[in-house]
Amino acid sequence: MIPVIDLKNPYALQHIEDAYTSVGFAVFTNALDTKDQTDMNCWFDEMKSFFELDQETKNKYPYEGDTNLGYSIVGDENVDPTAPKDMKESFNYNNQRMPEHLWPTELNGFKANALQSVDIADRLTLKILSMFDKILKCGNKLVDAHMKPFNTTRVIHYPAYTGPLEDRQMRIGEHSDYGTITLLWQINDVPGLEVQDLEGKWHPVPYASDGVVCNIGDLLQRWSNDYFKSTKHRVVNSHIHKTRYSMPHFVDPAPGTIVKNLMGRMTDKYEPIESLEYLKWRLSQSY
Numbered sequence: 472m473i474p475v476i477d478l479k480n481p482y483a484l485q486h487i488e489d490a491y492t493s494v495g496f497a498v499f500t501n502a503l504d505t506k507d508q509t510d511m512n513c514w515f516d517e518m519k520s521f522f523e524l525d526q527e528t529k530n531k532y533p534y535e536g537d538t539n540l541g542y543s544i545v546g547d548e549n550v551d552p553t554a555p556k557d558m559k560e561s562f563n564y565n566n567q568r569m570p571e572h573l574w575p576t577e578l579n580g581f582k583a584n585a586l587q588s589v590d591i592a593d594r595l596t597l598k599i600l601s602m603f604d605k606i607l608k609c610g611n612k613l614v615d616a617h618m619k620p621f622n623t624t625r626v627i628h629y630p631a632y633t634g635p636l637e638d639r640q641m642r643i644g645e646h647s648d649y650g651t652i653t654l655l656w657q658i659n660d661v662p663g664l665e666v667q668d669l670e671g672k673w674h675p676v677p678y679a680s681d682g683v684v685c686n687i688g689d690l691l692q693r694w695s696n697d698y699f700k701s702t703k704h705r706v707v708n709s710h711i712h713k714t715r716y717s718m719p720h721f722v723d724p725a726p727g728t729i730v731k732n733l734m735g736r737m738t739d740k741y742e743p744i745e746s747l748e749y750l751k752w753r754l755s756q757s758y
Contacts, residue, residue: 472674473666475682477501488606495687495700496666496676499599502683507591514588515658519716520578521562522628532562532573539563539623539754541573545630551644551705552756555637558711561627566590589624592654592720596622599652599685600722607695609733616724617651621747623723629663629706629715642706642715648688649753650723655684658716667703676704690723690749693741696734723750 475498476486490497503511521529526544534541540563546556564573566589574582600613607613629642642663657664657678664676664684676684692701706715724730724746731743 472668473498473676475500475677475679484602484605487602491603491606491687491699493700494666494668494674495692495702496684496704497686498677498679498682498684500679500682502595503591503681507594508681510584510587511591511656514584515656515716515718517578517581517584518562518626518658518718519628521575521581521626522560524575524577528575528577529560532575534563535570535573536754538568538570540565540569549644550646554644555640557644558632558636558640558642558708559627559629559706561625563623563625564589565623566593585624588718589622589720592624593620593622595654595683596620596652596720596722599654603691603699607698607733609735612733613651613694616728617722619725621723621726621750623721625719625721627717627719629661629711629717631714632711636708641708642711645703645705647701647703648686648721649690649750650688650721651691651694652688652722653684653686654720654722655686656718657682657684658718659714661710661713661715663706663708663710663715664717665705665707667705669700669702673705688722689753690730690746693744694730694733696732696737696740698734698737723747 473496474490477500479501532542534543542562545560549556564585566586604613660678665673687699687701689701726747728746729743732739
C-alpha cells in the first residue's frame with residue numbers, strides 16, 4: 472500500500488504525484504549518492520552512542536521548548552494529546568539555531584557528524600521540493616520558501632521494553648506531522664511504523680536499507696489546497712521487545728512565510744497563515 476519509488480525511474484514524478492495525492496507517504500530509493508549514504512551511516516553509529524550514555528549525562532542537554540531543540544527523556548512527549556506518553560527518547564538539533572550548550576561534549580565528532588547529517592537532509596529536501604513544484608505547477612515557490620528553512624532534525628531511540636503498558640500507549644501515538652514534509656530514515660529494520668489511509672485502514676511502511684521515507688505535513692496539505700494529503704501515522708508495539716532507531720528531518724519554510732493556496736486555479740479552502748506561528752501552536756499541544 473505504501474509505495475516504494477526509485478528516484479532514478481524515468482516515471483518517478485508520476486509515481487510521486489500518485490502517492491502524495493492518495494496516501495501521503497512513500498519510500499524513496501536511490502535518494503542519496505554513495506558518499507552521502509556512507510556519511511549518514513557514520514552518523515547513525517555516533518547517534519546510537521549518545522543514547523548509550525547514562526541518564527544523568529543525557530539530562531545535561533534538556534529539551535528547550537522555545538527552540539524545539541535538545542534531549543527529551545522517555546515519556547516526555549505525547550504527539551497524541553488524548554493518549555498516554557510516547558515510549559521513546561529523542562534528541563533534536565539544527566545547523567543554524569542550535570545553542571552551543573545543547574551539543575553533547577562527551578562524544579568526539581558528535582556535533583560535526585550531526586551537522587553533516589542536516590546538510591545531507593537539506594539537500595535532499597530541496598531535490599524533493601523541486602519535484603513538488605513541478606507537480607503543482609507553481610514555479611519555484613516551494614524551493615524558494617525553503618532556501619533559509621526552519622528545519623529540525625531528530626534522532627529517536629525506542630528502548631526495548633517488556634513491562635506493563637497503559638491503555639492506548641504506543642511507541643508513538645497516532646498523529647500527522649505539522650510542517651511541509653518530513654524525511655525519515657528508518658535506521659534499523661525493526662518494524663512498527665504504520666500509516667492510515669484515507670479510508671481509515673492502517674498499513675505498515677516497508678523498510679529499505681537505502682530508503683528514505685517522505686511524507687506530507689499538514690502545512691503542505693494546506694499550502695496545496697488539499698491536493699497533497701497529510702495522513703496520520705504511528706509506531707505500534709508489535710516489536711516493542713526490540714530496540715528501534717529512526718531519524719526524522721522535519722521541514723518547515725523560512726519564518727515569515729505566508730502559507731496560502733499554491734493552486735491558483737482552485738478556490739481557496741484555507742485562510743493564509745504565517746508558518747512559524749502555525750508551527751509553535753502545533754508544538755504547544757505535544758509537550
